[in-house]
Amino acid sequence: MNDIIRFENVGLRYGIGPEVLQDISFDLKPGSFHFLTGPSGAGKSSLLKIMYLALRPSRGLVYIFGHDISTLPRKNTLSLRRRIGVVFQEFRLLSHLSAFDNVALPLRVTGIREANVRKHVEELLVWVGLKDHMDARPPTLSGGQQQRVAIARAVIARPKLLFADEPTGNVDDQIAARIMHLFEELNKTGTTVVIATHNKAMTNGSGCPVMKLEGGLLKITGPMKKKLVSVRHKLGDDKKATIEF
């Protein structure tokens, strides 16, 4: 099994309520780029949570990096979580830490030496255009800047799998295009990317498979093989030859 993620007849219900996810089956190949869409309340966030191991399904089989998570001991999920990057919808930055410390978190939790942490974090913050805001706390940053800190935190440990929940929901089209470019670049380096979004302009004609959730059921449209057309053109940022943050 060389799938990064494989779902087989997965169902999820909270408590004794109805199933919010029903018979979900799909797989994600290494290096693929998927969009996840659906109306509000369709279960996108729940599906993402199962994929980034923050939630266990009520039924069905879920394989992450080839491991059946229903039988995997809890202590062994740690190494899987460290190979996954997540950009949360509301960023979920730690407001008492600086941008630098927020981005450094995934490295520090793995016990990497502080000198290496500093080097990598500074490089990445420069790359995402936050060179002058390294010591700033999230509440003092704009929405776009917070978004970039959140993305930098998600990618600093070079994840094999990246999830982004509405990563462009709070930013204008120009910043959205830049963020998408960043995801494209990551995808080119082999990271499997899944982006949950409402933005039809982003998904239409992207050339990427679109996983559509509706009423707890999943339908996949678009080519199954990755064929990523630069999404930023669809977002109206095609005047820039290179993307700079």
Add this chain to the structure above:
Amino acid sequence: MLQRSDISFDTDDTGRFLPWLIAFMVFLAALSISGLFVLSDITRNLGSEFSNKITVQIPVSRSLKTDGLRKTETLRLLRALTGVKRADPLSTEGVQELLKPWLGDAATLEQLPIPSVINVEIDRTKNISVKTLRAVLLPKIPDILVDDHREWLNYLANTIRSIEIIAFSIVLLVTLTTVGTVIFTTRTSMGLQRETINVLHVIGAHDHYIANQFAIRAAWLGVKGGMLGIIVSVPLLFGFRFVIASLGTHLMPEISLHAAGWVSVVLIVPTIAIIAMLTAYTTVLKSLASLP
């Protein structure tokens, strides 16, 4: 805090309440532990001083001459007994001094009938007891009184032992209360920090990494509270000693805390910090086990 923390404890009010409670617990523990040491010292001192001693009292008779003869005869009988190491009469001034705590200046009045007192030191390995002395003395001097110090010493030791048990119970109660309070405040704090904990969990933080941060914070609060408790209790202990010494009475034994006692009192601070740290650590680990 002692080191950079990924969890914002500054906004967490549980950190304000815990040191005060720990301070109170440390205060109680310091008093109890000091009490234990003092009582243990008193028991040991009294035991070594009086366990082989017997007091013989010869009540006053109608004439001074008879009193003198009775005293001489008693001394002779006592000194002739196997197992009696010493038999020394106490001077009238010595007896007056003993009566002073009860009678005050009246103890020195000439008219007061003062009994003759003989201090006897025995060797209990020689099979001698208060019964033996009574059997020898009573036929000759029928109204003589023989007191074994060990009898009231045993009574005192039992009383002290009861007080020691109470002091131990207080220390145990203080420990359990501290553990319970740390569990409660840690859980409350985890509830307040749920968002941060979830983020740390998702980005791959080991449970021990998260638990360490709570443990270090609990230890720090334990040190703060402990220091506060010690700062209040140490002057109070000195105060007790001063007040009892200034009473100037022989009714109270000398109360002083020796080096081992002071070391134990000071060790309460790191002990309470370690208890708080381990409690917070295990509480967090247990709670995190419910995360996927």
